[in-house]
Amino acid sequence: MLDIKIINAKIIDGTGSPAYDGEVGIVEDKITKIGDLSNEDAKTVIDAKGNVVAPGFIDMHTHSDMSLVYDRNASSRIYSGVTTDVIGNCGIGVAPVKLENKQLLLDYLGTRIVGSMPVELELKWDTYKSYFEYMEQNPPAVNVAPLLAQGPIRIYEMGFSKEEPTEEQLQNMLAEVEECFKQGALGVTTGLVYLPGEYTTRKEILEICKIAAKYGCFYATHMRTESDEVEQALEETIDVAKEAGVHLHVSHLKAMGYKNFGKATNLIKQIRDVQDEGMEVSFDVYPYTAGMTSLSALMPPWTFEGGVGNMLERIKDEENRKQIIKDIEEGIPGWQNFAGCCKTWDDITIVSVTKEEDTWMEGKTITQVAEQKGTDPYTAIFETLINENGRVQITTNFMDDKEVEMILSQPDVMVGSDSMSLATEGLLAKTSTHPRAFGTQTKVLSEYVRDRKCFSLEAAVRKLTGLPAEVLKLDRRGTLKEGNFADVVIFNPDTVKDKATYANPKQYPEGIETVLVNGVIALENGKQVNVLPGRLLKNEYARKNQ
Numbered sequence: 141m142l143d144i145k146i147i148n149a150k151i152i153d154g155t156g157s158p159a160y161d162g163e164v165g166i167v168e169d170k171i172t173k174i175g176d177l178s179n180e181d182a183k184t185v186i187d188a189k190g191n192v193v194a195p196g197f198i199d200m201h202t203h204s205d206m207s208l209v210y211d212r213n214a215s216s217r218i219y220s221g222v223t224t225d226v227i228g229n230c231g232i233g234v235a236p237v238k239l240e241n242k243q244l245l246l247d248y249l250g251t252r253i254v255g256s257m258p259v260e261l262e263l264k265w266d267t268y269k270s271y272f273e274y275m276e277q278n279p280p281a282v283n284v285a286p287l288l289a290q291g292p293i294r295i296y297e298m299g300f301s302k303e304e305p306t307e308e309q310l311q312n313m314l315a316e317v318e319e320c321f322k323q324g325a326l327g328v329t330t331g332l333v334y335l336p337g338e339y340t341t342r343k344e345i346l347e348i349c350k351i352a353a354k355y356g357c358f359y360a361t362h363m364r365t366e367s368d369e370v371e372q373a374l375e376e377t378i379d380v381a382k383e384a385g386v387h388l389h390v391s392h393l394k395a396m397g398y399k400n401f402g403k404a405t406n407l408i409k410q411i412r413d414v415q416d417e418g419m420e421v422s423f424d425v426y427p428y429t430a431g432m433t434s435l436s437a438l439m440p441p442w443t444f445e446g447g448v449g450n451m452l453e454r455i456k457d458e459e460n461r462k463q464i465i466k467d468i469e470e471g472i473p474g475w476q477n478f479a480g481c482c483k484t485w486d487d488i489t490i491v492s493v494t495k496e497e498d499t500w501m502e503g504k505t506i507t508q509v510a511e512q513k514g515t516d517p518y519t520a521i522f523e524t525l526i527n528e529n530g531r532v533q534i535t536t537n538f539m540d541d542k543e544v545e546m547i548l549s550q551p552d553v554m555v556g557s558d559s560m561s562l563a564t565e566g567l568l569a570k571t572s573t574h575p576r577a578f579g580t581q582t583k584v585l586s587e588y589v590r591d592r593k594c595f596s597l598e599a600a601v602r603k604l605t606g607l608p609a610e611v612l613k614l615d616r617r618g619t620l621k622e623g624n625f626a627d628v629v630i631f632n633p634d635t636v637k638d639k640a641t642y643a644n645p646k647q648y649p650e651g652i653e654t655v656l657v658n659g660v661i662a663l664e665n666g667k668q669v670n671v672l673p674g675r676l677l678k679n680e681y682a683r684k685n686q
């Protein structure tokens with residue numbers, strides 16, 4: 141007797157193989173049978189009505205580390221057909237926590253991971269082990285695939301110091317990294333454009349990567365720049381990963397800045413060259429031309445020395461302001477100058493703020509904000525940062541649509557929303573966002589498959605499922621196969637569509653009919669069900685040794 145039988149299914153199994161008609165049988169949390177199940181009884185029958193039945197989507201690049209704690213329903217994911225969120229990206233993560241440096245870690249996360257949600261950031265764990273225990277005791281609606289973020293490791297040992305670590309500090313950091321992999325981290329990430337990632341030496345990255353390689357895990361990086369020197373940044377990234385013998389994963393691959401349009405082709409070539417030599421390299425992308433970051437990310441790195449609080453103090457000073465303006469206008473070698481990547485201040489839009497009196501800024505460009513304030517763009521930025529304690533999110537329109545399409549069309553690219561799980565109701569609705577938080581997966585299926593015809597539906601499903609599962613080395617997930625966990629999405633390939641726009645981002649997509657997470661129905665007839673069946677997905681070492 142089956143628990144669930146899905147009939148009239150057009151099965152796209154996540155391997156890239158052509159779709160075929162069939163039925164899917166589920167017992168408890170596993171797919172037990174695929175094929176003709178007309179003779180099998182089932183407690184629940186789901187009629188797919190000829191729609192696509194695929195593995196649940198894996199969002200390869202999220203920042204849901206705290207949003208899944210604040211609201212475990214993960215509604216923007218469930219409504220998008222996502223059954224697994226990969227967290228800990230870009231070196232930004234919530235563990236381990238050392239008491240003396242806890243405030244520094246909270247400051248670091250405040251701007252990066254909570255955005256402008258009206259919450260008091262609170263970490264209810266200290267060690268990586270207690271963090272995982274917390275997540276297992278408080279599971280969200282989706283599975284969580286945890287990556288170890290390097291930022292908290294450095295803050296743990298060195299705070300926001302820009303010094304090179306002493307041998308003792310290095311060994312302490314490496315011991316923490318090793319412990320995190322023992323607990324089950326699936327990979328390690330850096331955000332070399334953020335602080336303290338920017339202060340991280342090649343040697344630290346190399347030694348951390350060696351540990352990742354030892355556990356059969358990968359190294360994902362938000363490279364030190366994605367603009368002017370992006371080709372050199374990729375070369376350095378490849379170089380260190382190659383020396384460590386680790387699988388390299390480049391996060392949200394792009395060439396940003398209007399001066400760099402065309403460079404994405406070179407990046408793909410660099411990747412193909414080392415792949416031809418036998419190196420394992422993978423990458424992900426989000427299907428939009430604008431990025432999202434915090435307004436504070438426009439500030440040059442020297443302003444952050446000692447932490448975000450120091451930056452907010454420094455930008456009050458007139459002399460410092462002059463230097464910042466000079467740095468933004470002229471650039472600093474090696475620094476990714478977000479503002480300098482945009483043609484004008486019209487390309488930067490305020491997405492969200494935390495203070496009621498500033499909400500009028502949401503949806504307005506820096507130009508418009510400055511006009512309304514009756515000041516110049518720089519003063520508007522400084523004043524807003526100070527008033528909001530740095531907690532302002534922005535979108536920056538700085539990518540070439542043709543290049544985004546080219547990257548997304550690569551057969552081995554995977555897809556990540558680079559967002560946190562959100563909702564249209566409750567706490568997570570109280571912040572605005574980039575449309576990618578609500579539209580990433582369905583935009584790939586509607587715009588890039590159906591409208592632009594860039595690749596087949598089977599290829600799209602593979603980018604969203606089987607490929608990321610392979611790189612993450614997930615246990616029996618990412619493909620529809622007998623014996624695999626029953627993470628399943630049913631969608632209508634003719635109507636599936638993202639609705640989120642820059643002006644109105646908080647809208648669930650259309651055309652996602654049913655979602656199962658570990659054999660539990662989490663979305664039924666397009667409506668979320670009140671269940672929390674997600675699991676923490678650990679690496680092979682932890683699965684075998686715990």
Ligand SMILES: [Zn+2]
Nearest residue numbers: 230362391392
């Ligand atoms: Zn990133």
